[in-house]
Amino acid sequence: MTDRIKDFLRRFPSESPRLVLDLDIVEQNYHAFARALPDTRLYYAVKANPAPEILDLLARNGSSFDCASIGEIELVLATGAGAGRISFGNTIKKERDIGRAFDLGVRLFAVDCVEEVEKIARAAPGSNVFCRILCDGDGADWPLSRKFGCDAQMAVDVLQKAHQLGLVAHGLSFHVGSQQANINAWDQALKVSATVFDELSMRGIALSMVNLGGGFPAQYLKSVPGVPAYGDAIFRSLCRHFGNRLPQTIIEPGRGMVGNAGMIEAEVVLISKKSEQDSVRWVYLDIGKFGGLAETMDEAIRYPIKTDRDGDEKAPCVLAGPTCDSVDVLYEKTPYELPISLSIGDRVLIEACGAYTSTYASVSFNGFEPLQSHVI
DSSP: OOHHHHHHHHHSOOOSOEEEEOHHHHHHHHHHHHHHSTTEEEEEEGGGOOOHHHHHHHHHTTOEEEESSHHHHHHHHTTTOOGGGEEEOOSOOOHHHHHHHHHTTOOEEEESSHHHHHHHHHHSTTOEEEEEBOOOOTTEEEOOOSSSOBOHHHHHHHHHHHHHTTOEEEEEEOOOOEEEOOTTTHHHHHHHHHHHHHHHHHTTOOOOEEEOOOOOOOOSSSOOOOHHHHHHHHHHHHHHHHTTOOOEEEEOOSHHHHGGGEEEEEEEEEEEOSSTTOOSEEEEESOOGGGTOGGGGGGOSOOOEEETTTTSOEEEEEEEOSSSOTTOEEEEEEEEEEETTOOTTOEEEEESOSSSSTTTSOSSGGGOOOOEEEEO
16 A cells, blocks of 8 residues: 555545555556566556546556447547557457447457458458457466457468458457466467467468557565566567567556556454354455455455554454345455454455456445545
8 A cells, every 4th residue: 555545545534445546556557567568569458447547647658558348448539549549459349339439540459250350341441450369368366268269270260351351460469367477478379379470471461460468467465576577578488489570569458557556445344253163253344246346256366455453363254245145255265364353343455456346346236336436
């Protein structure tokens, strides 16, 4: 938690839960990525946190943007960033949304099948397309396999079809999985990408770009490598598989850009046990899966949690949310160590919550208000 967030919480007490995000950290993260991969264009993954203040800051710093919907495209355009800095990176798009994006000036689209190519050829003629290939996401806390992408041979056919339909077969993309702790996770996907480049070159189609996706982690409970380590590993893999003919590259950091910039202040609503013999307490917070902590599903993302009583003796507890839904349990398989002295009404600080919290929060499940969000 930054000094600016501490000061904000002190000066503006309020009902919890609330997310507070420090823009200074976002800006620091942006420049860290730019230094680590100086020849790579940054496309911020808007879905991670689309707060206008974040988009404005990144636009001023020269970022481009990965968008998943017309709504996100319009948010980016509202910053003054031109459509040339937007990639419509969702491989699942309505044809009318493709046409709307084209009318707004977007010319870069993701695909992973011939059917999507055909939609783009009709609604956005002459545009650049890149084909997403499958990637197993091994080593990621939040894998992104199966739903998106196709195998390498299909990617060849998809991009050849795009070329035949008058589109620009621009390149490939992949995603190594969100919160990827393995700095070498990009290597195999780049090896496969190079084979697709070669195959299409033999067919007279010259690809020019590889979208390296996201996957860059935020710091939660486990230590993760720094951005420079990822940059070095990715550059080595590019040189290994592409030699002296390096493609243009882009990255789509989301969690790595904003995750460590935000913190959620929550309140303890109830502490109880399930029997007199039970040694494990249940601690219920005023935020849960439906309030913005959806990434605790299967306990994939384990957020650092701080309290004012952290110097006291601790014991394991199950952590759960406030709603009348039995799946609204954050951590039970691996209980959290929290102070035995923790009491109802205490505030807890959930750290590294800048990504995938405000956007995952339900509008009014059980009548609870959406997560408050403050960008400072």
